[in-house]
């Protein structure tokens with residue numbers, strides 16, 4: 084797992100106030116507060132498949148805590164959960180309590196991968212949801228005191244349980260919505276002659292809108308945005324609010340459309356065929372400074388290119404070759420041997436570009452802005468194309484070197 088700053092923290096604290104152990108029972112018995120941080124993926128089976136959260140790991144934790152607890156416990160929902168999950172947890176725990184008292188709090192995590200340590204050290208806010216009963220208030224105060232050792236009090240907000248659970252889903256939905264909003268405008272810019280970066284800058288200076296999350300790209304990925312929006316959509320459907328469900332589902336649909344649109348642009352520009360052409364894909368992680376590939380747009384890009392019979396060479400500074408090959412095979416629904424002659428992974432971006440017809444930037448790793456593009460251009464097939472899905476390459480410099488550059492949200496006529 085790669086996360087800037089994490090290794091240093093683990094090295095500094097391990098054995099002092101940070102311990103790792105597979106002995107879950109001992110951990111539960113010794114703890115006063117238990118953070119449940121297990122995964123809550125989208126259900127792939129049964130009722131709600133494809134949208135609802137799979138809560139089996141959460142329930143297993145609750146049952147295990149109830150089974151082995153030897154005293155009262157505060158149980159903190161750290162995982163992102165649909166509204167009213169705390170209610171189900173309470174029922175499971177109280178039905179198996181054996182005389183102990185379990186207080187449930189919701190304390191959703193707002194950190195982002197790639198900036199996790201910075202976000203934890205200096206959060207915009209910490210949210211704690213709990214019951215307003217005397218034991219609920221006591222538990223909230225205890226958890227608050229944990230954070231208060233490094234987070235200013237005015238940044239620690241408390242709400243009821245449901246508000247806290249819902250706030251996390253809504254925060255992710257709003258963030259993803261901004262990405263889909265600017266991506267939808269990127270398509271309009273391409274055909275009208277506007278430049279999406281200029282539009283983003285102009286609207287972002289409006290303090291009501293703000294500058295963050297306005298970068299047009301090949302789409303959002305990661306383990307959370309899509310999962311959490313689909314969860315919200317499922318909740319709305321469940322509570323018979325189909326208009327609200329459709330509204331939020333559109334954020335995911337625009338994201339999928341943007342990925343397809345990008346691949347279509349590549350194929351169309353490469354004279355309507357990529358069959359037999361070498362295409363170097365730079366970046367496989369869902370964003371820079373992480374090696375997480377869950378829901379990464381690069382998966383869809385590589386899959387589509389391979390389906391079009393291109394020869395794909397992938398480079399990523401942090402993702403292991405085996406992870407890349409497995410993810411693409413899984414997406415293609417085939418085994419790794421079958422795609423061997425269509426897919427290569429290399430640790431050297433210059434190697435990746437030798438004889439390539441096109442470079443595709445799928446992740447915004449800083450190093451892709453500083454590569455020796457003179458060297459790369461010399462080794463590529465001509466015309467040499469660059470498809471920048473993250474708006475990070477030095478556009479003008481590349482054009483002056485002879486590259487034909489397609490950047491999302493830029494007027495097409497000017498580039499190609």
Ligand SMILES: NC(=O)c1ccc[n+]([C@@H]2O[C@H](COP(=O)([O-])OP(=O)(O)OC[C@H]3O[C@@H](n4cnc5c(N)ncnc54)[C@H](O)[C@@H]3O)[C@@H](O)[C@H]2O)c1
Nearest residue numbers: 120121122123140143144162163192193194195196306307
């Ligand atoms: N990744 C993020 O950036 C992020 C940010 C905020 C919130 N979240 C939320 O946090 C939760 C976890 O996300 P993640 O990305 O860390 O997932 P993850 O899949 O990387 O990690 C979850 C871990 O829980 C372990 N686990 C599952 N069941 C268990 C059990 N019964 N006992 C002990 N361990 C168990 C799994 O083995 C896994 O290591 C999710 O609900 C997610 O939505 C994630």
